[in-house]
Amino acid sequence: xxxxxxxxxxxxxxxxxxxxxxxxxxxxxxxxxxxxxxxxxxxxxxxxxxxxxxxxxxxxxxxxxxxxxxxxxxxxxxxxxxxxxxxxxxxxxxxxxxxxxxxxxxxxxxxxxxxxxxxxxxxxxxxxxxxxxxxxxxxxxxxxxxxxxxxxxxxxxxxxxxxxxxxxxxxxxxxxxxxxxxxxxxxxxxxxxxxxxxxxxxxxxxxxxxxxxxxxxxxxxxx
Amino acid sequence: xxxxxxxxxxxxxxxxxxxxxxxxxxxxxxxxxxxxxxxxxxxxxxxxxxxxxxxxxxxxxxxxxxxxxxxxxxxxxxxxxxxxxxxxxxxxxxxxxxxxxxxxxxxxxxxxxxxxxxxxxxxxxxxxxxxxxxxxxxxxxxxxxxxxxxxxxxxxxxxxxxxxxxxxxxxxxxxxxxxxxxxxxxxxxxxxxxxxxxxxxxxxxxxxxxxxxxxxxxxxxxxxxxxxxxxxxxxxxxxx
Numbered sequence: 001x002x003x004x005x006x007x008x009x010x011x012x013x014x015x016x017x018x019x020x021x022x023x024x025x026x027x028x029x030x031x032x033x034x035x036x037x038x039x040x041x042x043x044x045x046x047x048x049x050x051x052x053x054x055x056x057x058x059x060x061x062x063x064x065x066x067x068x069x070x071x072x073x074x075x076x077x078x079x080x081x082x083x084x085x086x087x088x089x090x091x092x093x094x095x096x097x098x099x100x101x102x103x104x105x106x107x108x109x110x111x112x113x114x115x116x117x118x119x120x121x122x123x124x125x126x127x128x129x130x131x132x133x134x135x136x137x138x139x140x141x142x143x144x145x146x147x148x149x150x151x152x153x154x155x156x157x158x159x160x161x162x163x164x165x166x167x168x169x170x171x172x173x174x175x176x177x178x179x180x181x182x183x184x185x186x187x188x189x190x191x192x193x194x195x196x197x198x199x200x201x202x203x204x205x206x207x208x209x210x211x212x213x214x215x216x217x218x219x220x221x222x223x
Numbered sequence: 224x225x226x227x228x229x230x231x232x233x234x235x236x237x238x239x240x241x242x243x244x245x246x247x248x249x250x251x252x253x254x255x256x257x258x259x260x261x262x263x264x265x266x267x268x269x270x271x272x273x274x275x276x277x278x279x280x281x282x283x284x285x286x287x288x289x290x291x292x293x294x295x296x297x298x299x300x301x302x303x304x305x306x307x308x309x310x311x312x313x314x315x316x317x318x319x320x321x322x323x324x325x326x327x328x329x330x331x332x333x334x335x336x337x338x339x340x341x342x343x344x345x346x347x348x349x350x351x352x353x354x355x356x357x358x359x360x361x362x363x364x365x366x367x368x369x370x371x372x373x374x375x376x377x378x379x380x381x382x383x384x385x386x387x388x389x390x391x392x393x394x395x396x397x398x399x400x401x402x403x404x405x406x407x408x409x410x411x412x413x414x415x416x417x418x419x420x421x422x423x424x425x426x427x428x429x430x431x432x433x434x435x436x437x438x439x440x441x442x443x444x445x446x447x448x449x450x451x452x453x454x455x456x457x458x459x460x461x462x463x
Contacts, residue, residue, distance in 0.1 A: 062432070066386070067389045068417065080414060158289075161291075176294070191294060195295070205289075
């Protein structure tokens with residue numbers, strides 16, 4: 001069933017999609033973390049409007065599913081606000097990064113809040129400004145707590161990039177679907193290979209997650 | 224395509240999209256129950272004493288966990304019928320239950336494991352000291368203590384599952400997203416139906432999320448375990 005010849009035929013076609021998958025993933029990771037920090041700090045802000053606004057954003061994006069958001073960005077946003085996002089690429093990246101940014105902002109918020117209160121009091125006693133307190137005392141301790149969670153989200157984001165094939169982006173799954181529709185008897189080999197492609201892409205992320213976990217545990221007394 | 228929001232179309236589309244709600248909710252429950260049951264298998268896989276078998280099964284689990292559920296769904300729907308000997312044709316609903324159910328069972332298995340790990344060592348020793356058989360040990364001592372603290376986490380997975388179920392529209396399960404897509408292609412209006420879908424998800428999942436977090440607080444108070452909230456933090460990583 002799965003012959004070397006079939007794999008040799010399918011492999012180069014799927015390889016064409018790797019570039020898009022990786023590009024979407026990297027763009028989503030960068031933008032997603034960026035949004036996570038902005039929204040996480042926004043929810044801790046003293047400004048009521050900012051706090052409510054980011055709270056609203058987080059609940060909306062966590063409350064609806066990614067695939068719906070993706071379609072909404074693809075179909076509705078251009079019509080509703082006349083915003084031409086420019087390409088499918090940005091619809092995909094925006095949906096993924098806004099969705100995971102919302103989830104990860106909760107980690108940012110939770111980690112900052114769980115830094116012991118004494119740390120912030122000590123910093124105040126040392127006459128640090130609010131900004132210094134966050135930059136020098138609270139944040140370095142909070143980041144360590146965020147790391148293991150952030151690692152998990154890398155893999156989740158990789159998995160979610162497969163959705164962009166549904167809005168016509170030529171990622172790995174897109175080429176897999178084309179191969180399947182041209183020759184249905186190849187379908188098992190095609191999809192197994194697609195899964196293997198994603199797994200190989202996930203391996204460094206799994207390793208990175210473990211690494212981040214061990215960094216965050218290093219030098220901390222177990223609680 | 225018309226460039227404006229139209230309430231007429233909104234009200235035309237609303238009943239049509241709502242028709243899919245039953246299927247979406249039904250599929251959510253079916254996938255969830257499947258994942259709950261199948262999750263036990265992964266929990267016990269981790270305890271298999273024969274190293275090579277455990278090793279292979281754990282890699283399979285890692286493979287399922289870290290590859291996209293969408294591809295797994297396509298595999299089951301398009302490829303499984305062609306697989307020789309064991310392949311059977313699956314209708315869209317069944318393939319969605321199997322695909323999403325198996326994918327999330329790997330996460331649910333971790334939840335069970337964290338529950339079992341949180342049972343105090345002394346309880347295992349006590350069960351042994353009382354000369355309980357393996358079956359009695361699990362059903363009378365370990366599981367009754369391991370499962371309740373995981374209930375809020377399991378509740379979170381129900382909401383996650385609800386939000387993952389629209390993936391099934393890609394293989395033709397006529398849930399709300401599928402209905403919205405159909406309305407869109409018939410009338411060439413996507414804006415209103417897709418917005419309705421988003422609103423429905425928000426309206427249904429937000430109150431459930433609040434309910435779960437209330438339950439979580441209540442459980443934490445009841446079991447008064449720091450470990451539980453820590454594990455919940457660890458397991459939140461599995462949302463999608």
